[in-house]
Amino acid sequence: MNYISIQDIDDINAWIEAAKAIKSNPLGDVELGKHKTLGLLFFNSSLRTRLSTQKAALNLGMNPIVMNVSGDAWGIEFGDGTVMNGNTAEHIKEAAAVVSQYCDIIAVRAFPTLTDKAKDESEQVLNAFAKYASVPIVNMESATGHPLQGLTDALTISEYTTKPRPKVVLSWAPHVKALPHAVGNSFVEAMQKMDVEFVIANPEGYNLNPEITKDTPIYHNQAEAFIGADFVYTKNWSSYEDYGQIKNTDPNWMITNEKLGHAKFMHCLPVRRNVVVEDAVLDSDASLVIQQANNRTYAAQLVLKKILEDLQ
Amino acid sequence: MNYISIQDIDDINAWIEAAKAIKSNPLGDVELGKHKTLGLLFFNSSLRTRLSTQKAALNLGMNPIVMNVSGDAWGIEFGDGTVMNGNTAEHIKEAAAVVSQYCDIIAVRAFPTLTDKAKDESEQVLNAFAKYASVPIVNMESATGHPLQGLTDALTISEYTTKPRPKVVLSWAPHVKALPHAVGNSFVEAMQKMDVEFVIANPEGYNLNPEITKDTPIYHNQAEAFIGADFVYTKNWSSYEDYGQIKNTDPNWMITNEKLGHAKFMHCLPVRRNVVVEDAVLDSDASLVIQQANNRTYAAQLVLKKILEDLQ
Amino acid sequence: MNYISIQDIDDINAWIEAAKAIKSNPLGDVELGKHKTLGLLFFNSSLRTRLSTQKAALNLGMNPIVMNVSGDAWGIEFGDGTVMNGNTAEHIKEAAAVVSQYCDIIAVRAFPTLTDKAKDESEQVLNAFAKYASVPIVNMESATGHPLQGLTDALTISEYTTKPRPKVVLSWAPHVKALPHAVGNSFVEAMQKMDVEFVIANPEGYNLNPEITKDTPIYHNQAEAFIGADFVYTKNWSSYEDYGQIKNTDPNWMITNEKLGHAKFMHCLPVRRNVVVEDAVLDSDASLVIQQANNRTYAAQLVLKKILEDLQ
Numbered sequence: 021m022n023y024i025s026i027q028d029i030d031d032i033n034a035w036i037e038a039a040k041a042i043k044s045n046p047l048g049d050v051e052l053g054k055h056k057t058l059g060l061l062f063f064n065s066s067l068r069t070r071l072s073t074q075k076a077a078l079n080l081g082m083n084p085i086v087m088n089v090s091g092d093a094w095g096i097e098f099g100d101g102t103v104m105n106g107n108t109a110e111h112i113k114e115a116a117a118v119v120s121q122y123c124d125i126i127a128v129r130a131f132p133t134l135t136d137k138a139k140d141e142s143e144q145v146l147n148a149f150a151k152y153a154s155v156p157i158v159n160m161e162s163a164t165g166h167p168l169q170g171l172t173d174a175l176t177i178s179e180y181t182t183k184p185r186p187k188v189v190l191s192w193a194p195h196v197k198a199l200p201h202a203v204g205n206s207f208v209e210a211m212q213k214m215d216v217e218f219v220i221a222n223p224e225g226y227n228l229n230p231e232i233t234k235d236t237p238i239y240h241n242q243a244e245a246f247i248g249a250d251f252v253y254t255k256n257w258s259s260y261e262d263y264g265q266i267k268n269t270d271p272n273w274m275i276t277n278e279k280l281g282h283a284k285f286m287h288c289l290p291v292r293r294n295v296v297v298e299d300a301v302l303d304s305d306a307s308l309v310i311q312q313a314n315n316r317t318y319a320a321q322l323v324l325k326k327i328l329e330d331l332q
Numbered sequence: 333m334n335y336i337s338i339q340d341i342d343d344i345n346a347w348i349e350a351a352k353a354i355k356s357n358p359l360g361d362v363e364l365g366k367h368k369t370l371g372l373l374f375f376n377s378s379l380r381t382r383l384s385t386q387k388a389a390l391n392l393g394m395n396p397i398v399m400n401v402s403g404d405a406w407g408i409e410f411g412d413g414t415v416m417n418g419n420t421a422e423h424i425k426e427a428a429a430v431v432s433q434y435c436d437i438i439a440v441r442a443f444p445t446l447t448d449k450a451k452d453e454s455e456q457v458l459n460a461f462a463k464y465a466s467v468p469i470v471n472m473e474s475a476t477g478h479p480l481q482g483l484t485d486a487l488t489i490s491e492y493t494t495k496p497r498p499k500v501v502l503s504w505a506p507h508v509k510a511l512p513h514a515v516g517n518s519f520v521e522a523m524q525k526m527d528v529e530f531v532i533a534n535p536e537g538y539n540l541n542p543e544i545t546k547d548t549p550i551y552h553n554q555a556e557a558f559i560g561a562d563f564v565y566t567k568n569w570s571s572y573e574d575y576g577q578i579k580n581t582d583p584n585w586m587i588t589n590e591k592l593g594h595a596k597f598m599h600c601l602p603v604r605r606n607v608v609v610e611d612a613v614l615d616s617d618a619s620l621v622i623q624q625a626n627n628r629t630y631a632a633q634l635v636l637k638k639i640l641e642d643l644q
Numbered sequence: 645m646n647y648i649s650i651q652d653i654d655d656i657n658a659w660i661e662a663a664k665a666i667k668s669n670p671l672g673d674v675e676l677g678k679h680k681t682l683g684l685l686f687f688n689s690s691l692r693t694r695l696s697t698q699k700a701a702l703n704l705g706m707n708p709i710v711m712n713v714s715g716d717a718w719g720i721e722f723g724d725g726t727v728m729n730g731n732t733a734e735h736i737k738e739a740a741a742v743v744s745q746y747c748d749i750i751a752v753r754a755f756p757t758l759t760d761k762a763k764d765e766s767e768q769v770l771n772a773f774a775k776y777a778s779v780p781i782v783n784m785e786s787a788t789g790h791p792l793q794g795l796t797d798a799l800t801i802s803e804y805t806t807k808p809r810p811k812v813v814l815s816w817a818p819h820v821k822a823l824p825h826a827v828g829n830s831f832v833e834a835m836q837k838m839d840v841e842f843v844i845a846n847p848e849g850y851n852l853n854p855e856i857t858k859d860t861p862i863y864h865n866q867a868e869a870f871i872g873a874d875f876v877y878t879k880n881w882s883s884y885e886d887y888g889q890i891k892n893t894d895p896n897w898m899i900t901n902e903k904l905g906h907a908k909f910m911h912c913l914p915v916r917r918n919v920v921v922e923d924a925v926l927d928s929d930a931s932l933v934i935q936q937a938n939n940r941t942y943a944a945q946l947v948l949k950k951i952l953e954d955l956q
Contacts, residue, residue, distance in 0.1 A: 383743060607728050
């Protein structure tokens with residue numbers, strides 16, 4: 021069993037209940053992962069994912085081994101048939117098979133190029149691990165998805181909703197750098213599986229991949245989208261259509277307390293204050309960002325638990 | 333309970349006795365930290381602190397998680413109200429609160445700028461963690477203090493003294509780089525709490541912060557200060573008055589066997605041989621530097637033990 | 645007991661049998677290393693060694709502590725009597741003695757310069773640790789040897805041979821970068837201890853150190869060497885005679901299925917595909933490279949086990 025995308029969740033409500041059970045008793049399965057090793061391979065920077073996934077592994081009694089692939093090792097080659105006389109020193113066929121000899125589960129973080137759409141959508145790194153590793157793979161944020169975050173967010177909404185079918189808005193917000201679509205994509209997929217009223221707000225030219233958004237309503241007027249919102253999940257992403265470009269930095273899309281109304285504010289973090297969202301929101305009780313970060317542990321722990329049970 | 337400065341030690345003699353008890357039975361509390369996580373966050377390089385603090389955590393049964401903040405994650409913002417459209421990607425308010433979700437204790441290393449005295453004295457990084465984290469904070473060397481080292485040094489002097497009230501000299505020595513005042517400051521504060529005759533020797537223009545040295549005698553004549561010394565603790569620091577500047581590189585301040593007489597030599601390490609101290613000293617039985625390094629484990633273990641007991 | 649070179653193996657057949665016993669029951673000694681710490685110090689990049697040595701330590705119940713010396717700490721000085729007013733901040737005399745305070749065993753990786761033959765052959769880093777550390781040292785690849793790899797390779801040949809005295813060929817292959825002699829040297833030394841027919845194939849000007857190859861036959865004609873081969877172990881190295889130089893990049897030395905015949909293919913990895921060996925070999929059942937990588941764990945575990953038993 022791999023955990024590659026939100027689509028690997030068969031029944032999101034059952035998973036949410038299972039995550040809540042873990043959260044109420046984090047050490048309940050501390051024998052399950054005994055003498056099992058989780059390899060955490062980072063091709064990119066990480067804070068929450070790095071710490072929460074290790075914490076989840078420790079709660080299951082596993083031994084985490086962390087590796088910064090670029091810094092600790094060398095360039096990895098992904099091309100088929102390449103004559104490797106350039107900068108890459110090891111092919112993913114060997115690297116994935118080799119790491120599988122030492123780790124019972126491999127978790128991988130690998131961001132997109134944001135310049136080569138086809139390459140990013142092929143999920144070259146993650147899929148190569150899934151193909152060539154002989155052990156289960158967990159996605160710690162790939163080119164197009166961040167399913168540990170998406171599961172976390174579903175859990176958090178389930179915990180904090182005060183009504184059976186809350187209205188959830190995913191709102192784009194401005195940023196100074198070109199950012200990936202991974203968090204947005206996985207949040208969309210998670211919300212499509214939940215019993216919520218879900219809409220997206222983003223400027224024109226910023227629609228996410230239509231194969232992911234499907235028939236989810238997309239508003240280009242933020243105020244209109246926010247009417248009656250119970251949760252506003254905010255995230256910047258670069259243009260998908262004009263791939264990886266920054267087309268808009270309009271500060272009017274920044275989230276403010278005034279815009280939020282009674283809605284709860286969510287963000288995956290890290291967040292740039294007073295660019296994506298004003299201080300007043302993050303410093304208020306409307307913000308759930310720290311609670312989300314806490315839930316990262318239990319989402320990861322659920323995924324690892326399911327894989328460990330599947331290995332038995 | 334935080335461990336931020338030597339001033340957090342209520343009774344240094346009691347702490348020294350407790351550290352000696354740990355040293356005589358390092359695994360005596362191996363159940364105390366079971367399933368507890370120590371996050372070690374390094375904004376700067378470290379060898380002794382990195383290894384000894386992990387070792388201390390392991391002796392208490394804790395799980396250490398190490399993170400090089402700059403290399404593994406991204407730039408952290410400390411300013412209030414900043415519009416974060418520059419190089420920092422996450423505010424300390426979030427970072428500290430988030431790490432608190434995964435770690436039961438957070439240990440932080442963050443060196444001074446040595447260019448901005450006010451910023452350094454505000455202990456921006458450490459104090460921000462103390463303010464925004466929801467778990468105890470341990471100082472692994474901050475802008476102005478290194479209290480794990482200071483406690484180590486007090487323990488070492490207590491172990492090696494042959495008289496009730498030894499004479500201890502803190503002597504400046506030359507160096508090629510501008511170094512922080514942290515080790516010097518914490519050693520001064522530790523000695524002021526102990527029953528020793530304590531004096532400082534440094535060139536003119538190199539007095540440490542007078543709010544720390546208080547009424548400790550300061551000699552600008554090294555030979556005079558060394559008369560009757562039982563312990564000579566050596567450390568370079570840059571000028572405090574002319575903040576962060578190198579005003580003096582006089583090799584006559586280097587420590588030699590001849591100067592030491594019967595005194596023991598101490599240094600926190602790393603030490604530049606034949607610049608700070610001649611080979612003959614370090615290679616002789618007068619040197620306690622390796623014993624000090626060993627005591628780093630027990631000082632850290634005492635601090636972690638006290639915090640763990642306080643958490644219960 | 646240190647493990648510095650293949651020459652530290654007293655009886656290679658007994659060691660191979662012991663490694664096989666560990667492989668059949670990897671957790672059989674999980675209490676042996678309880679509360680013992682293995683320090684892994686990397687002066688250079690590592691993937692297999694980094695992961696497999698940690699895995700071996702975990703199988704023995706040890707706590708591994710990993711440190712990238714250059715990135716996590718600072719430059720280490722190795723010269724005797726140096727006035728340390730340059731780029732190095734700590735002398736190996738202190739560094740090795742200090743790390744010995746925190747770790748029960750120290751494993752070190754330090755590559756050669758490939759520019760200074762005398763310095764490389766003095767094994768400056770490894771020998772300094774062996775001299776100044778007060779705990780056992782394990783070589784995780786040094787300037788002139790990689791004995792954990794050599795032991796792994798001996799184990800793998802023993803597992804896969806179908807005859808009492810197989811023919812083993814060590815063949816040089818082309819590469820774009822100047823590579824060390826360490827793997828080649830340790831493989832030669834391991835084969836000289838085993839009951840195999842062992843020959844070396846390399847271009848003229850590429851003979852390894854004659855003090856290591858001794859009376860092992862060296863062919864400059866690859867095809868001739870390969871006649872009747874059961875195992876072809878391939879590795880690039882730079883010239884030893886014209887030290888560290890690339891004298892030959894002849895693609896005719898690349899390993900192909902046609903050249904291999906019925907022989908098994910071995911390589912320590914990482915390997916550059918279609919430069920050192922063609923895809924067809926690595927993707928065939930003739931390749932043992934993944935099995936070799938797996939055996940890295942058991943070779944390391946045997947070495948650590950022997951050292952732990954010796955410490956008792």
